[in-house]
Every structure is written in C-alpha cells, then in structure tokens.
Amino acid sequence: MRMSDHIVDVLGASAALGGRPILHGVDLTLDPGEVVTLLGANGSGKSTLVRAIVGLVPLTGGTVTLFGTPLTEFADWARVGYVPQRVTAASGVPATVREVVCAGRLSGRRIFTRFGAADRAAVDDALDVVGLHPLAGVGVARLSGGQQQRVLIARALAGRPDLLILDEPMSGVDADSQAAIVAALQRMTGAGTSVLVVLHELGQLSPLIDRSMVLRGGRVAYVGTAPPDPAEDRDADHDFHPPVAGGFGLSSSPLGSARP
C-alpha cells in the first residue's frame, strides 16, 4: 500500500507518441507547497510527462494519481491550473486578454450560468499577478510572445488552482516578461500553491525550486534538491543552435519571442 497524500504521484509511467515510446517507467511525486522542476534536453520526454499527468497523453503503463485520486477517475479539474507550451494565445478570431483569461473559470461550472462577482474578481486577481491588468482589453494577437505567455499563466491562475503545471513558460520570453513570470510564481508559491514546471534551464527561477528532476531518453537521470550538474544543463542549452537542430520540442519555443 502506498500513501497518497502527494498532490501528484506518478508511478512507473510509460507513454508513447505515434507508436514511438517516449517515457519508460518514470516516477515522480509532488507534495503540498512544493516547487519541482523537470529538466532535460529536447526529446527527453519532460513535456510528454506533464501532458500525461494532465491526461492529454494516454499512459501505456504505470499510474498517475492527482490529489489522491487516480487520473482516470479524477474530476476536480478546478484544482489544476495548466499552462501549455505556448505557440500563440491567439486564434482565428480576435480575443481580448480578459476573454482568454476568463476561459480559466470554466472548471466545474454548470452551463448557462452567469459570470458572477467572484469570477470577475478571480480574473482581475490573475491579471494582477502576471502584471497584465492594464492590457485586459487589448487583443492578444497584438501582444509580444512573452506577454502572451503571461496571458496563458493568468488563464491557469484564474481558476485559483492548488496545483500549477507549466510547460516551458520561460522559453522564447523577453526579459521583462521573464521577470513578471518569476514574480507571479513567487506570489503563488508564497500562497502555498504547488508547482510543477518544465524548464530548459533553471535560470531566474532557481531560488524558487525545491527539487529538480532531470529526464534523459524518457528515464529519470537525476532527482534531488540541489540543482543538477551544469553538464546536464549544457545538453538542454539551445541558445546558439538554429531551431531545426533540436527537432521536435524546440520548434515552437523560439517563435515570436521578440516581435510584437
């Protein structure tokens, strides 16, 4: 019997994409209030792991438990705030920053119910935390890549989650937005939110991190409280490579970083 007071409990998780095995028996736990980072080179499976944790990638083996409930039975999605790896926050029709963030208030909501004062307050708070309140009425397509990333973070925060899962929030993000994201995560962790964050490198977030886990080839290569050996990190560093070099996982990250 296992204790399951972990917020996230991954045991022996395996997963495949398009028939190709990506994860090979990965274990991971996240305790209340903890901040854990997943590191690793492109293609190491870190993105697949978080996508498996939120149910977007089916497991071929092992189990995922969220808040003590097996993923297959888990329904309390309001407790989970998910920030997908960003391509863009825009779509085929214009949408304001506020409209996108409001999509974070739909978990567990009955259809045809009105947005109340509590919803508006949560959206305002989320915009405040990422420092985008002054841009609430602006179309997201007009924002920089880093600002769009902050919109997606605000959308996840609008549900007031207990667990925040972020997939490469710092990739291709300008310095201003990086600082804003660090400040936002500081505020959330200070308030007791648990965080699982996929990163290319620890960077500015390192003071917040309780534990790091490094994946290599879909297996856990390192896990511990200290930041991993810098040599590990060099693998993940892609700053001076052209986007094609890293293949799959890299293709979306440098997009739209500096351009408005």
Next chain:
Amino acid sequence: MSYLALPFIQKALVAAVLVGLAAPAVGTYLVQRRLALMGDGIGHVALTGVALGFLLGTSPVLTAVIVASLGAIAIELVRARGKASGDVALAMLFYGGIAGGVLLISLEPGGNTNLLTYLFGSILTVNAQDLVTIGVLAVGVLVVAIGLRRQLFSVCQDEEFARVSGLPVPLLNIVLAVTAALTVTVAMRVVGLLLVSALLVVPVAAAQQLTRGFAATMTAAMAIGVVVSVGGVVASYPLDVGPGSLIVILAIAVFGLASLAAAVMSRRRPVAV
C-alpha cells in the same frame, strides 16, 4: 417602397433576420477554429439530404437536417483524429455529398426544378410553414451559440486547455458540428447550399477587421449578417435580381469596406504593444 408590404416580402424579411443572426453566430466559432470552410462541406452533404427528401416525398428540410448533422459529425470525427489522411476523407465526404444528391435527384421521375431552389436559395418563396421551421431552428442555433459561448470559446481557442479544464470537449465539438449543420439547413433557403458558407464566414471576416475582442466580433458579425440579409431582400425586388447572390455580394462589399477602414485606421495610429 410599397412592395415591402407584400406578404411574401415580409416573410422573406423575417427569414432574412433569423438567418442573418444565426449564421454568423455559429460562423464565429468555425472561423476561430480555422474551419471556415466547414459550412461549405456541410452544404455539400446537405444536398444529399435534400434529394433524399424529394425522393421519399417528405420534407427536404427535415432530411437535410438529418443528413447534414450526420455529415457534420463525420467531419468533426475526422478533424478530431487529426490524421493527415483526414484531408482526403473530407474530400470524399464533400464530393460524395454533391454527387449523391445529384444522383438521387436524377432517380426521381419528373423535373429537378426544385433542386435549384436549394442550390441557389429562394427566400422569396418562403411560406408560413417554412418560416416556423426556420424560426425554430434559428432559435435553437442562437441558444447554443450564445448560451454556450464561454465553453465553445474555450474549446475553439485552445482545445487541450479546455480538456484539462474538465470540459466535455468531444460533446461540445459534436454540439458545435450539429449546430453548424442546422445553420446550414436554415440558411440554404436564403442563399442556397452553394453560398451558405459565405453567410457563416464573410460577416465574421468583415467584423474582425475592426474588432479586437471575441464578443465584439460575434456581435458585429451578427449585425452585419442581419444588415446584408435584409438589405439583399429589400434591394433585390427593385433591381430584379436573386436575393441570395445579392446578399453574398453585399457581405463581401462590407468586408471590403471594413478592410479599407482597418487599413486607414492602422496607418493613423502606430501598432501599440
């Protein structure tokens, strides 16, 4: 303007308002999801439904609703699977729909004059019973498009985020597909199956030249939809042209004007970031 008092013109105007509201409301979601031509595909499939109705001697609208809904669900299932072969599967569905419709019609003894009504629309021949059907369908479409706007917005904006929110994404996708199919069958009497997609998409494309928010785009698109539909009916009588094509030409003219206005406005004010 005394012709506006004519009963058939008045029925046509009511139909124009209903369709002008409903089509862009659903079209906004299709454009948001970059499926602007889905209405076109459903229109092709609906033709088989219309022909089936003629052949069976039942209401063509009823059979069109059923066949178009099934076609829309099939399109949605192909889209959701996201396979490269989906493109080809859609082509089969679209051309199968047209060919099936024409084939069934040719089986029917007698003329195919009625078919043209559905291919190109004939809003001026809408009778009281048609109006009830159009009214019920249009209200149903609007209840879904407006009542479920937050859920449908989330699904069309970022489907994976919607799934992690716990939204019933496959169900919402089916609801949207069937709603689009209902809209196509409502609108086919007005502009015809060949132009139906224009009424779903062009008002949205025009509106978003000048808007920056989703709710604003949908509202403006519905307003444009009503204006061009009513304008097309009103102007078609003195001009002695078909209202269906005139409605679409008017919508494209509004799109042109909106693009021009957007270009002028963006020249005056630098891009704000």
